[in-house]
Structure formats: C-alpha cells, structure tokens
Amino acid sequence: xxxxxxxxxxxxxxxxxxxxxxxxxxxxxxxxxxxxxxxxxxxxxxxxxxxxxxxxxxxxxxxxxxxxxxxxxxxxxxxxxxxxxxxxxxxxxxxxxxxxxxxxxxxxxxxxxxxxxxxxxxxxxxxxxxxxxxxxxxxxxxxxxxxxxxxxxxxxxxxxxxxxxxxx
DNA sequence: GATATGATTGTTACA
DNA sequence: TGTAACAATCATATC
Numbered sequence: 001x002x003x004x005x006x007x008x009x010x011x012x013x014x015x016x017x018x019x020x021x022x023x024x025x026x027x028x029x030x031x032x033x034x035x036x037x038x039x040x041x042x043x044x045x046x047x048x049x050x051x052x053x054x055x056x057x058x059x060x061x062x063x064x065x066x067x068x069x070x071x072x073x074x075x076x077x078x079x080x081x082x083x084x085x086x087x088x089x090x091x092x093x094x095x096x097x098x099x100x101x102x103x104x105x106x107x108x109x110x111x112x113x114x115x116x117x118x119x120x121x122x123x124x125x126x127x128x129x130x131x132x133x134x135x136x137x138x139x140x141x142x143x144x145x146x147x148x149x150x151x152x153x154x155x156x157x158x159x160x161x162x163x164x165x166x167x168x
Numbered sequence: 169g170a171t172a173t174g175a176t177t178g179t180t181a182c183a
Numbered sequence: 184t185g186t187a188a189c190a191a192t193c194a195t196a197t198c
Contacts, residue, residue: 085178112176
C-alpha cells in the first residue's frame with residue numbers, strides 16, 4: 001500500500017509539463033525539439049551500460065515480485081496512465097514478429113526476455129524511431145496530466161459522479 | 169470468474 | 184545518486 005502512496009509521486013507533471021508547455025499543440029518542429037532532447041538523453045542512457053545497472057538492481061533486489069502489477073493501483077481512474085516507453089513500443093512490434101516465427105511460444109515471459117536481448121543488440125539509430133514515438137506520447141501524457149490536475153482543482157465532484165458508475 | 173504473476177526496459181520522482 | 188513504481192502484453196496460476 002505504501003507503495004501506491006509512494007507511487008503517487010505525483011506532480012510529476014509539473015516538471016514535465018513544463019517541457020510540454022514548450023510544445024503546445026504542435027507539429028513537427030517542436031516534435032523535432034522533443035526528439036532531439038530526448039534523443040540526447042536516450043543516447044546517453046543507451047550508451048551507458050544500462051544492462052549492468054538493471055542486472056545489478058535485479059540481483060540485489062532478488063526481485064520482490066509482488067511489487068508491481070496490481071493494475072488498478074491508480075487512485076483515480078480518470079488519471080492518465082503513464083505512457084509506454086520506447087522499449088514497449090518496440091515490444092509490440094517484436095511480439096508480432098516473434099509470435100509469427102514462434103507460434104508455440106505465447107508466454108510474455110519468453111517474449112519479453114527475447115525482446116530485451118534484441119533491444120540490447122539494436123543500434124541507437126534503430127531505436128530512435130521508438131524513442132520518437134515515446135517522446136510524443138509522453139508529451140501527450142503531460143498535457144493530459146495537466147488537464148487532469150486542472151479539472152481536479154476546479155471541482156472533481158463531477159468526476160465522482162462518473163466514478164459512481166465505477167462502483168459496480 | 170477475477171485477479172496476480174512473470175519478464176523485459178525506460179521514465180519519472182522522491183528520499 | 185539510488186531506488187521504487189509503473190507502463191503493455193497475455194498465458195498461466197492462484198484464490
């Protein structure tokens with residue numbers, strides 16, 4: 001439970017929304033900016049041996065397992081979901097191909113593992129298109145989050161009404 | 169039947 | 184700086 005509280009980490013939109021504020025509704029130019037910005041960041045992390053970090057974390061943590069998932073941990077159903085990362089977009093494509101080539105393997109555990117290995121072998125140029133998509137989605141998420149916060153501040157009772165249907 | 173788990177990486181925010 | 188949580192997916196397991 002405490003995790004969820006932590007998770008509410010909230011107001012993340014405040015900082016990120018700043019970025020999105022720079023690119024309000026916009027087209028390619030700003031998209032480019034976004035892409036470049038994120039690209040640099042991504043490149044850095046991509047170049048960094050993120051792998052060891054992950055493994056280290058995993059090994060050190062012994063994977064508590066019951067940490068994620070839970071699905072409806074979101075306090076507010078109307079709160080925008082976190083956008084998928086570049087890797088997740090790649091995972092979508094990869095899964096389709098993987099299942100075509102390996103119809104017997106349906107477990108996301110195996111697919112995820114294979115996808116992770118493939119991802120590590122990909123070059124930054126190959127990944128950049130996924131980073132681009134993820135960046136756009138993140139900008140959308142920031143805007144949605146800002147809007148969500150604004151609405152909440154204005155009066156979330158309206159939402160409670162909607163929520164009532166959720167009651168069921 | 170409903171919900172959790174596993175496996176992956178990236179991103180974000182807090183301590 | 185490090186760490187924890189969560190995003191998608193879906194067969195499988197558990198309750």
